[in-house]
Amino acid sequence: MANEILEEHINKDYEWGFTTNIDADEAPKGLNEDIIKFISAKKNEPEWMLEFRLKAFRNWQNMVEPEWAHVAYTKPNFQDIIYYSAPKPKKELASLDEVDPELLKTFEKLGISLEEQKRLSGVQSNIAVDVVFDSVSVKTTFKETLAEKGIIFCSFSEAVQDHPELVKKYMGMAVPPTDNFYAALNSAVFTDGSFCYIPKGVRSPMELSTYFRINASGTGQFERTMIIADEDSYVSYLEGCTAPQRDENQLHAAVVEIITHKNAEVKYSTVQNWYPGDKDGKGGIFNFVTKRGICLEDNSKISWTQVETGSAVTWKYPSVILKGNNSVGEFYSVAVTNNYQQADTGTKMIHIGKNTRSTIISKGISAGFSNNSYRGLVQIKKGASNARNFSQCDSLLMGDKCGAHTFPYIEIKDKSAVVEHEATTSKIGEDQLFYCKQRGIDNEKAIGLIVNGYCKEVLNKLPMEFAVEAQKLLAISLEGSVG
Amino acid sequence: MISIKNLHASIGDKEILRGINLEVKAGEVHAIMGPNGSGKSTLSSVLAGREDYDVTEGEVTFNGKNLLDLSTEDRAREGLFLAFQYPIEIPGVSNVNFLRTALNEIRAYHGQEEMAAKDFLALVKEKSKLVELDAKLASRSVNEGFSGGEKKRNEIFQMAMLNPKLAILDETDSGLDIDALRIVATGVNKLKSKDNATIVITHYQRLLDYIVPDFVHILYKGRIVKSGGKELALEMEAKGYDEIKKEFEIAD
Numbered sequence: 084m085a086n087e088i089l090e091e092h093i094n095k096d097y098e099w100g101f102t103t104n105i106d107a108d109e110a111p112k113g114l115n116e117d118i119i120k121f122i123s124a125k126k127n128e129p130e131w132m133l134e135f136r137l138k139a140f141r142n143w144q145n146m147v148e149p150e151w152a153h154v155a156y157t158k159p160n161f162q163d164i165i166y167y168s169a170p171k172p173k174k175e176l177a178s179l180d181e182v183d184p185e186l187l188k189t190f191e192k193l194g195i196s197l198e199e200q201k202r203l204s205g206v207q208s209n210i211a212v213d214v215v216f217d218s219v220s221v222k223t224t225f226k227e228t229l230a231e232k233g234i235i236f237c238s239f240s241e242a243v244q245d246h247p248e249l250v251k252k253y254m255g256m257a258v259p260p261t262d263n264f265y266a267a268l269n270s271a272v273f274t275d276g277s278f279c280y281i282p283k284g285v286r287s288p289m290e291l292s293t294y295f296r297i298n299a300s301g302t303g304q305f306e307r308t309m310i311i312a313d314e315d316s317y318v319s320y321l322e323g324c325t326a327p328q329r330d331e332n333q334l335h336a337a338v339v340e341i342i343t344h345k346n347a348e349v350k351y352s353t354v355q356n357w358y359p360g361d362k363d364g365k366g367g368i369f370n371f372v373t374k375r376g377i378c379l380e381d382n383s384k385i386s387w388t389q390v391e392t393g394s395a396v397t398w399k400y401p402s403v404i405l406k407g408n409n410s411v412g413e414f415y416s417v418a419v420t421n422n423y424q425q426a427d428t429g430t431k432m433i434h435i436g437k438n439t440r441s442t443i444i445s446k447g448i449s450a451g452f453s454n455n456s457y458r459g460l461v462q463i464k465k466g467a468s469n470a471r472n473f474s475q476c477d478s479l480l481m482g483d484k485c486g487a488h489t490f491p492y493i494e495i496k497d498k499s500a501v502v503e504h505e506a507t508t509s510k511i512g513e514d515q516l517f518y519c520k521q522r523g524i525d526n527e528k529a530i531g532l533i534v535n536g537y538c539k540e541v542l543n544k545l546p547m548e549f550a551v552e553a554q555k556l557l558a559i560s561l562e563g564s565v566g
Numbered sequence: 567m568i569s570i571k572n573l574h575a576s577i578g579d580k581e582i583l584r585g586i587n588l589e590v591k592a593g594e595v596h597a598i599m600g601p602n603g604s605g606k607s608t609l610s611s612v613l614a615g616r617e618d619y620d621v622t623e624g625e626v627t628f629n630g631k632n633l634l635d636l637s638t639e640d641r642a643r644e645g646l647f648l649a650f651q652y653p654i655e656i657p658g659v660s661n662v663n664f665l666r667t668a669l670n671e672i673r674a675y676h677g678q679e680e681m682a683a684k685d686f687l688a689l690v691k692e693k694s695k696l697v698e699l700d701a702k703l704a705s706r707s708v709n710e711g712f713s714g715g716e717k718k719r720n721e722i723f724q725m726a727m728l729n730p731k732l733a734i735l736d737e738t739d740s741g742l743d744i745d746a747l748r749i750v751a752t753g754v755n756k757l758k759s760k761d762n763a764t765i766v767i768t769h770y771q772r773l774l775d776y777i778v779p780d781f782v783h784i785l786y787k788g789r790i791v792k793s794g795g796k797e798l799a800l801e802m803e804a805k806g807y808d809e810i811k812k813e814f815e816i817a818d
């Protein structure tokens with residue numbers, strides 16, 4: 084019985100695995116200074132940006148790929164990747180009507196509307212979307228509405244052209260180009276991404292969102308997102324992603340930087356659903372991402388919420404540097420691994436300012452033959468008086484061939500700190516399933532119910548439209564993983 | 567309602583039920599008593615469709631259908647309800663959400679539409695009174711942090727909500743003080759009708775003072791060795807199970 088259901092699930096297709104036939108403008112395979120110059124030229128970048136890239140590249144060449152994560156994979160051949168691929172526009176775009184219909188169809192299939200005032204997952208919503216297809220941003224909606232409030236929401240490439248002073252000032256502040264192997268690579272070859280600036284005293288009237296789609300074969304996706312919240316501002320930001328089903332592994336190495344000024348708050352939510360590979364672990368996305376925010380000034384807040392269900396290998400630690408006094412960092416995470424997926428994910432909370440507070444809630448769910456690790460660092464620097472942290476790391480196992488691991492690191496240099504850590508590991512019980520079934524609830528629904536209950540604290544943090552999506556995704560990712 | 571013929575069931579190599587025969591009609595209350603290890607809980611688990619047990623022989627007809635052919639959830643949807651001896655906790659899932667899912671699954675099985683939220687909440691209010699269940703418990707996670715008595719009352723509350731044809735109460739009296747016992751029994755009695763039936767599984771006669779059975783069966787080593795009226799329960803209480811053990815000693 085258990086096996087039948089497991090089979091059924093395993094054979095279930097990744098619904099987002101289609102490819103779009105679209106003409107692409109690509110760079111030749113491989114990585115060298117000429118390729119970086121090619122990308123920079125394609126984007127018509129100023130000299131300082133090219134310098135930033137080349138410096139990062141020279142650094143990267145002297146770095147080694149990290150091996151400390153609890154994951155095993157064949158390292159990508161960095162000379163075998165296409166670093167730039169853009170859908171070829173038929174002509175200069177003046178309105179949505181002129182976007183390649185194939186591209187529109189792709190996003191329609193994904194449930195992402197590029198037309199303003201449209202619906203997302205059946206809920207009437209007010210969300211501005213920037214869509215990134217392979218290496219370039221295709222379309223940003225609601226730009227004008229936001230501009231009225233002084234909010235800048237555009238592709239990263241546009242920001243480099245139109246707001247170079249902002250980009251220059253903040254780029255690399257949270258994630259320096261030398262930070263780590265993948266961040267350095269990204270800094271050298273990043274192609275596009277979203278840029279967002281919320282001016283002083285403005286609360287964004289809508290959720291801002293970026294949707295990433297890898298389409299072209301043999302390419303890597305290296306996007307860069309930057310969110311700057313000026314004094315007394317607020318924004319809630321959403322990120323979603325999918326990729327076609329392919330036998331090869333594709334590399335996704337993104338960088339996200341968040342900077343909050345005095346009294347500002349940024350809430351960043353991710354539903355990560357890159358192609359996870361097939362039932363035998365063939366193919367899938369390598370998701371090696373650096374996400375970090377700095378609460379630069381007093382009373383500011385950065386909150387990361389992530390629901391991770393996709394990718395063959397995930398290496399990701401959305402972190403917060405709590406520099407301003409009384410600043411707050413939060414990390415709410417659900418990470419699901421099934422079949423042969425591997426995830427090593429968690430967060431870093433670096434307390435520098437006084438009275439800084441951080442909360443970490445991590446829920447790992449492992450099924451199939453997968454491995455799921457939580458890795459987190461709570462660091463209280465000297466002088467960060469009255470810092471507080473609460474961490475809760477729960478693991479849920481489905482079946483007996485998967486693994487759950489917890490690697491919490493705590494470094495305290497200030498005696499006034501209060502740090503609490505709780506961890507549990509449990510198995511989804513046959514008893515719970517039997518109880519549900521005895522009340523007339525079938526296996527699939529019962530698993531959905533139990534898992535959603537287990538993740539409730541995190542799902543509650545997601546904006547409503549995303550929560551509905553995430554609940555469905557959780558159920559799909561785990562369907563039939565317990566008999 | 568339910569007709570059990572020559573039911574044999576085992577777990578692994580061990581045969582626990584060795585030919586159960588039982589006929590329960592609508593409107594009746596049957597009590598099944600017996601010493602520890604006689605197979606009482608196994609019988610309820612097998613009827614409810616727990617997968618740990620293999621049915622090796624016999625047949626069970628429930629409302630004209632072959633019960634053993636039905637999945638666990640379909641048995642429930644056909645109207646078989648098991649009040650658990652040890653109710654299970656489901657963290658993060660509210661009692662109300664759980665019951666609403668269950669109720670609508672059962673309704674869908676019978677081709678009925680989902681119950682409107684307003685009607686559902688009215689039903690919750692009405693039925694929770696039946697077992698004097700604190701309204702707050704309805705919004706808490708299923709059985710999580712409930713006291714023993716609250717868990718048992720919650721089982722009867724669920725039974726009231728799902729309105730089964732056949733309810734099997736598995737040692738519902740265990741761990742209950744006299745007040746909780748009275749509340750639970752009153753709830754069960756109120757739910758009794760000419761169209762449904764109840765099987766009360768218990769070790770002690772005590773519960774049967776409150777839920778008066780029409781028939782009492784003594785289970786021993788996987789067989790019903792004696793049946794009678796409610797006086798049989800009193801007799802067992804007075805004499806204990808030793809006499810039965812002597813009389814029906816069977817080699818394992």
